[in-house]
Amino acid sequence: RAPQPEEATESTETGPPGKVRPLPSCPDPSPLLVGPLQVEFLRPVNLETIEKENPKLRKGGRFTPEDCTALQKVAIIIPFRNRDEHLRYWLYYLHPFLQRQQLDYGIYVINQDGEETFNRAKLLNVGFQEALKEYDYDCFVFSDVDLIPMDDRNTYRCFEQPRHLSVSMDKFGFSLPYNQYFGGVSALSKEQFLKINGFPNNYWGWGGEDDDIYNRLIYKGMSISRPNAIIGKCRMIRHSRDQKNEPNPQRFDRIAHTRQTMNSDGLNSLKYQLMEIQKYPLYTKITVDIGSPS
Amino acid sequence: MFQTPEAAKMMSLLPLILLGIALPATQAIQYRKCELSQILREHGIDKDIPLPELICTMFHISGFDTQTEVNNNSNKEHGIFQISNNGWCAEKQEDVAKSVCGILCSKLLDDDITDDIVCAKKILQLPERLDYWKAHKTFCRENLDQWNC
Numbered sequence: 140r141a142p143q144p145e146e147a148t149e150s151t152e153t154g155p156p157g158k159v160r161p162l163p164s165c166p167d168p169s170p171l172l173v174g175p176l177q178v179e180f181l182r183p184v185n186l187e188t189i190e191k192e193n194p195k196l197r198k199g200g201r202f203t204p205e206d207c208t209a210l211q212k213v214a215i216i217i218p219f220r221n222r223d224e225h226l227r228y229w230l231y232y233l234h235p236f237l238q239r240q241q242l243d244y245g246i247y248v249i250n251q252d253g254e255e256t257f258n259r260a261k262l263l264n265v266g267f268q269e270a271l272k273e274y275d276y277d278c279f280v281f282s283d284v285d286l287i288p289m290d291d292r293n294t295y296r297c298f299e300q301p302r303h304l305s306v307s308m309d310k311f312g313f314s315l316p317y318n319q320y321f322g323g324v325s326a327l328s329k330e331q332f333l334k335i336n337g338f339p340n341n342y343w344g345w346g347g348e349d350d351d352i353y354n355r356l357i358y359k360g361m362s363i364s365r366p367n368a369i370i371g372k373c374r375m376i377r378h379s380r381d382q383k384n385e386p387n388p389q390r391f392d393r394i395a396h397t398r399q400t401m402n403s404d405g406l407n408s409l410k411y412q413l414m415e416i417q418k419y420p421l422y423t424k425i426t427v428d429i430g431s432p433s
Numbered sequence: 434m435f436q437t438p439e440a441a442k443m444m445s446l447l448p449l450i451l452l453g454i455a456l457p458a459t460q461a462i463q464y465r466k467c468e469l470s471q472i473l474r475e476h477g478i479d480k481d482i483p484l485p486e487l488i489c490t491m492f493h494i495s496g497f498d499t500q501t502e503v504n505n506n507s508n509k510e511h512g513i514f515q516i517s518n519n520g521w522c523a524e525k526q527e528d529v530a531k532s533v534c535g536i537l538c539s540k541l542l543d544d545d546i547t548d549d550i551v552c553a554k555k556i557l558q559l560p561e562r563l564d565y566w567k568a569h570k571t572f573c574r575e576n577l578d579q580w581n582c
Contacts, residue, residue: 312465316492316496317489317492317493317572317579318576318579319572319576350571350572385503385504386503388503388504388505388506391493391567391568391570391571391572392567392571394571395570395571
């Protein structure tokens with residue numbers, strides 16, 4: 140609810156100097172939502188335009204609502220290597236989207252240094268750890284760089300149970316490819332993430348790490364929460380298969396052993412070397428050496 | 434020939450129309466679950482194995498994409514059933530006769546999956562049947578209602 144005139148007077152005239160009355164909680168759902176969005180990837184976008192269109196952002200891609208206290212503090216973690224064009228589209232669509240959802244958020248692009256095989260889940264672990272060094276985020280949204288939501292009622296925040304956000308992708312005919320699918324975009328609270336010892340570090344190459352994460356959640360007694368298939372619609376930016384991210388032939392064997400490996404492979408075994416942290420207007424880019432398959 | 438302006442316009446577009454018909458044949462097909470189920474049923478592949486388990490397995494190995502090509506250690510797996518060049522199909526013409534399915538691996542990457550199905554049936558004659566594909570054990574022994582059509 141909006142502050143009453145008497146309260147405003149009290150805080151500005153009789154309160155102690157410098158002390159500000161806390162803002163009321165932002166309403167849930169946000170009154171700024173518009174629902175279905177037009178998403179296309181034909182017209183190129185550039186960073187300067189996006190900056191101009193989003194003047195309320197702070198350095199590093201940070202935003203805090205001015206008129207109310209956000210429901211959650213959300214770090215958006217994006218695993219990345221050599222996808223600048225996709226990142227531009229992502230920022231173009233997601234910054235207005237996230238601001239309409241009135242979240243207190245920051246964007247963290249975790250860039251894998253070097254030419255070794257891509258390791259999505261390990262980069263997400265790094266993102267969790269590095270984002271927490273900056274701010275006491277309570278929620279973490281993990282998003283592939285090429286997935287754009289088509290409805291802003293799909294709130295990029297955390298829920299009672301781990302949340303799967305990309306439920307209805309154009310690539311899969313706007314439906315869930317299989318019930319246990321947890322890939323693309325997901326949201327875990329700090330507690331949920333810690334409860335499963337974070338994500339596996341040993342999935343190199345494409346596939347399987349999202350299924351391992353699903354297994355971790357189930358084994359810890361959690362379940363997957365999802366928006367409906369209309370609200371959960373998203374588009375994937377079409378692209379050819381990345382070099383150095385080939386399908387991982389070990390994935391089926393590894394997924395079969397999550398229960399045995401999750402306690403020793405995860406946040407508690409995470410090792411990496413920070414190469415660079417770059418604060419751009421629209422995002423923070425963290426370049427990291429995550430090593431190679433052991 | 435054609436008298437009306439509309440017909441004349443159509444004729445001028447003819448080269449473009451012909452190109453549009455010719456080109457799609459060279460693209461891969463990514464089947465949908467029930468489309469593929471129907472084709473497999475027509476080929477009788479579900480006489481000995483449960484169709485939902487097979488469809489589930491195929492999704493996890495190839496995403497129903499006829500062009501899927503995956504390196505698995507020193508072997509290469511081809512097409513919608515991820516058929517391996519370690520004896521099932523041959524990379525080179527001179528080795529075709531030696532392969533169990535008697536086929537060039539590249540033929541398993543085209544739009545026509547009849548030859549893929551014939552080869553998969555041979556694989557399913559192994560004692561391990563669907564467990565030949567690791568994805569089956571991992572994903573496709575329970576929670577199978579979702580793969581029905």
